[in-house]
Amino acid sequence: MKVGPDRIRSLSGSGGGPGPPAAQAADGRGIGEAVFDFGERAEAIDCAVEREPTVADDADKMNGAEEAPRQQREKPDPPGYFEGESMTRRRAFTIAAQGIGGLAGAAIVLPAVGFAVAPIFHRGKERWEAVGPLSDFVEDTYRQVVFTETVGIGDAGKTTAYVRKSSKQLGEEPGKYIAVSNRCAHLGCPVRFVEAAGNFICPCHGGVYDFQGKRIGGPPVRPLDHFQTRARNGQVELGPRYSVTSQLEPVRARDPGEFTGGVWEYLYPPRPSTFPPP
Ligand code: FES
DSSP states (O other): OOOOHHHHHHHHHTSSSOOOOGGGOTTOOOGGGTOOSOTHHHHHHHHHHOOOOOHHHHHHHHTTTTSOOGGGSOOOOOTTOOTTOSSOHHHHHHHHHHHHHHHHHHHHHHHHHHHHHHHHHOOOOOOOEEEEEGGGOOSSSOEEEEEESSTTSGGGGEEEEEEEEOOTTTTOOTTOEEEEEOBOTTTOOBOEEETTTTEEEOTTTOOEEOTTSOEEESSOOSOOOEEEEEEETTEEEEEEEEEEOTTOOEEOOOOTTOOOSTTHHHHSOOOTTSOOOO
């Protein structure tokens, strides 16, 4: 570090007492040599101007402390880089291997996912089946019928329904037919219509439904499901299943244990494969 004449002048003037000005050095040597008649003070200035390199300075040099900051250094070329290339061979092979690996993985995973998920969205053909002549069904009681709900799986595809004519006294649309599923809305056990009580009773956990299939006791979470009905060629035909709310409003079919109506419609959404309600 070099000390200028001004600095030396200021040091000489603030030393705590009068002394000869810097320009009047007794021995006539130059200002830059900083040897003045200041007594001990001159020694201090001399040290500030020029000092011998210390061990710490040598260590700084060895550690590169005085070199340019790391970010300013020129980045070395990566291994395998040739002048004019925009991408190294290593990088090109890495990308190619990752791409081929991704394709191989997709070829294995996508078909499996497709087979697992596709049936959820597959809605079969709407199917209607005749279950008896119109005259077989009356207003004040049910008649049990068995029909095929799912084709192609033998007896496992059959189900039971209780069918009657609509009742004016119950506020139902006249001239229609009501078909109530025997699948309990709790866990799916087969319920039975008990003529003497006029109720549906589930033997599994004591679920009880009234004459229209509304839940009146036990653990079931909603009324019994219904089937769509129609009269064709003097026969009552049963169609797709649908569920109902506690007010008997039709909604898309739900599985046993799933609530219907209100906010439950969103918390228990129907499967995409179910048919729209009538
Ligand atoms: S399955 Fe019917 S009450 Fe539990």
